[in-house]
Amino acid sequence: MENEKLKKLIEKRSALDAAIQLEKNKENERKRKDDTRRKILAGSAVLDEAAKHPKFKEELYSLLERFLKRNDERALFGLSVAQGAETKKPETEVKPEEKK
Numbered sequence: 001m002e003n004e005k006l007k008k009l010i011e012k013r014s015a016l017d018a019a020i021q022l023e024k025n026k027e028n029e030r031k032r033k034d035d036t037r038r039k040i041l042a043g044s045a046v047l048d049e050a051a052k053h054p055k056f057k058e059e060l061y062s063l064l065e066r067f068l069k070r071n072d073e074r075a076l077f078g079l080s081v082a083q084g085a086e087t088k089k090p091e092t093e094v095k096p097e098e099k100k
Contacts, residue, residue: 050057061077068074071081 046060050060061079064074064077065079068077068079074081
């Protein structure tokens, strides 16, 4: 009798552990999506500002020159790439659009 009760409690605990893990995974996924969205919005704001203000654009590209290390990322901004290194070519080149 005791073994049956213990078995049911262990099964309930296992089900709860699985439900807890599922909720943790959902929360982590939501946080990653929110972080990605923040980065996209911040990047859009910065690129828009750079298109309007040449001095800011110059400072931004100076920062990107120091910050970006991978050739495929550097190529997205038209920055120089290391000779002889493999560069993953982007499908379309993305550059800040000039506002009229």
